[in-house]
Amino acid sequence: MATTDQERPGYHHGNLRRAVLDAALAAIAESGPSGWSLRELARRAGVSHAAPAHHFGDKAGVLTAVAAEGFELFADSLERAAGDPFGAGVAYVRFAVDHRAYFEVMFRPELYRADDPEMAAARERAGAVLAASGRKLSPSGGADRLSTIAAWSLAHGFAALWLNGALPESRGEADVEELARAVLELVFARPV
Amino acid sequence: MATTDQERPGYHHGNLRRAVLDAALAAIAESGPSGWSLRELARRAGVSHAAPAHHFGDKAGVLTAVAAEGFELFADSLERAAGDPFGAGVAYVRFAVDHRAYFEVMFRPELYRADDPEMAAARERAGAVLAASGRKLSPSGGADRLSTIAAWSLAHGFAALWLNGALPESRGEADVEELARAVLELVFARPV
DNA sequence: AGGTAATCTTGTCAATGACTAGATAAGGTG
DNA sequence: CACCTTATCTAGTCATTGACAAGATTACCT
Numbered sequence: 001m002a003t004t005d006q007e008r009p010g011y012h013h014g015n016l017r018r019a020v021l022d023a024a025l026a027a028i029a030e031s032g033p034s035g036w037s038l039r040e041l042a043r044r045a046g047v048s049h050a051a052p053a054h055h056f057g058d059k060a061g062v063l064t065a066v067a068a069e070g071f072e073l074f075a076d077s078l079e080r081a082a083g084d085p086f087g088a089g090v091a092y093v094r095f096a097v098d099h100r101a102y103f104e105v106m107f108r109p110e111l112y113r114a115d116d117p118e119m120a121a122a123r124e125r126a127g128a129v130l131a132a133s134g135r136k137l138s139p140s141g142g143a144d145r146l147s148t149i150a151a152w153s154l155a156h157g158f159a160a161l162w163l164n165g166a167l168p169e170s171r172g173e174a175d176v177e178e179l180a181r182a183v184l185e186l187v188f189a190r191p192v
Numbered sequence: 193m194a195t196t197d198q199e200r201p202g203y204h205h206g207n208l209r210r211a212v213l214d215a216a217l218a219a220i221a222e223s224g225p226s227g228w229s230l231r232e233l234a235r236r237a238g239v240s241h242a243a244p245a246h247h248f249g250d251k252a253g254v255l256t257a258v259a260a261e262g263f264e265l266f267a268d269s270l271e272r273a274a275g276d277p278f279g280a281g282v283a284y285v286r287f288a289v290d291h292r293a294y295f296e297v298m299f300r301p302e303l304y305r306a307d308d309p310e311m312a313a314a315r316e317r318a319g320a321v322l323a324a325s326g327r328k329l330s331p332s333g334g335a336d337r338l339s340t341i342a343a344w345s346l347a348h349g350f351a352a353l354w355l356n357g358a359l360p361e362s363r364g365e366a367d368v369e370e371l372a373r374a375v376l377e378l379v380f381a382r383p384v
Numbered sequence: 385a386g387g388t389a390a391t392c393t394t395g396t397c398a399a400t401g402a403c404t405a406g407a408t409a410a411g412g413t414g
Numbered sequence: 415c416a417c418c419t420t421a422t423c424t425a426g427t428c429a430t431t432g433a434c435a436a437g438a439t440t441a442c443c444t
Contacts, residue, residue, distance in 0.1 A: 013422080013423080016422080016423085031302075032302045034226050035302075037399075037400055037401080038400080038401065038402090039399080039400065039401085040400095047423070047424085048423065048424045048425070049400090049401095049424090049425095050402085050403085050404095050423080050424070050425080050426095051422080051423050051424075053401090053402075053403085054421080054422060054423070055422090057402095058401070058402070059401070059402095107352070107353075107356050107358060108356060109356055109357060110223070110224045110227070110356075114357075146374055146375055146378050147378060149350070149359065149361075149371075149375055150346065150375045150378055150379050152349070152353065153345075153346050153347075153349035153350035153353060153375065154342065154345050154346050154349055154379075155345075155349065156349035156352060156353055156358075157344070157345035157346055157347065157348035157349020157350065157351075157352065158341070158345035158349065159349075160299070160348060160349065160352055161299075161344065161345060161348055164299050164300060164301055164302075165301060165306075166299060166348075167341065169341075179341075182338055183338055183341055183342045183345065186338050186339060186342055187342050187346075187379055204390090204391060204392070204439080204440060204441075205391080205392080208391080208392085229430075229431055229432080230431080230432065230433095231430080231431065231432085232431095239392070239393085240392065240393045240394075241393090241394095241431095241432095242392080242393070242394080242395095242433085242434085243391080243392050243393075245432090245433075245434085246390080246391060246392070247391090250432070250433070251432070251433095
């Protein structure tokens, strides 16, 4: 998200892969994961319309790279919040809001190549961190899987509803993190 | 979802609007809300490539109609399940799974005209039914709004994760309704 | 019967995704 | 330094698409 447009001297861009990814993230943030064209990314990066294909193959390739990078960043965020159990839930929501472009791609596998190895590895890393955080919510045995699903669904649903504007609160000046934490505590602040 | 392809005698289709909607629903179920073209819908309905435009204007118009119809059916489903409080949550998830094509459009307002009056009315009806169901979960005063958001987030998140295959359970032979009910009861089967 | 509006067709245009062939540069090896 | 291999990028092409315009056909109403 840094080196998008700089003077490009010669034939070779130097960092086209990064530039296209950044252009894609900007475009997704502006108009969703489908509201842009490969050729537009090429224009933004100042290269010919077919240049991005060399790095990503096709449009799905760009989105695969976005998802892979997204899951890496997501895992990092969740890890940093591994302290308290609510922290992971809050971090989940915060990531969705702060890195909306990544988030909107990550959980829409029909947009990209879900069998991409690099992407799958990143996704599994995030999944592992998530599962570890979930386990802290219910040290009891037995209902573990259920309460993990519950916590995940709660965080994911809140994030999704917030992002698509279904919650009236998201159109006011409410603070996402505050509200998310309140909801999580309401549900999980008792022994489960 | 009935009169898709029948012998079309003359110049006029007779029920093109319905036919295009059904074709859209089938196409969405097969390849998502963006994996098809207006012209393909026209081909499926057996009309010229520009015929659907008369009824829907453009692609967003088709998706607006899908969303409107979806919210109507959704409200119906929720109303039928208004008996027990968990029923609404289960019905939420069941609708998402049984009417996936509708659901995948409804909560993606960037795909259609979110200010369409007919669509907004249907959405608000569904919202009202949902709020009424949520109120039954917490007869207590005070935390009402929070627990409504929690219940909604839980059901929505579970449905979303199930649909996009993020839950390993959704790839096995697990029963959605059973699992959804278990999760809902785990979270809300105690005084809130 | 006649007119009006709704419905559908044909034709068109710029934009797009995907592909091909070829040009240019970078890096290593001798 | 010359050479070669490979990565990177450009230019050109094609079928498809969304959107629009103009005109043909039909239904409906009086």
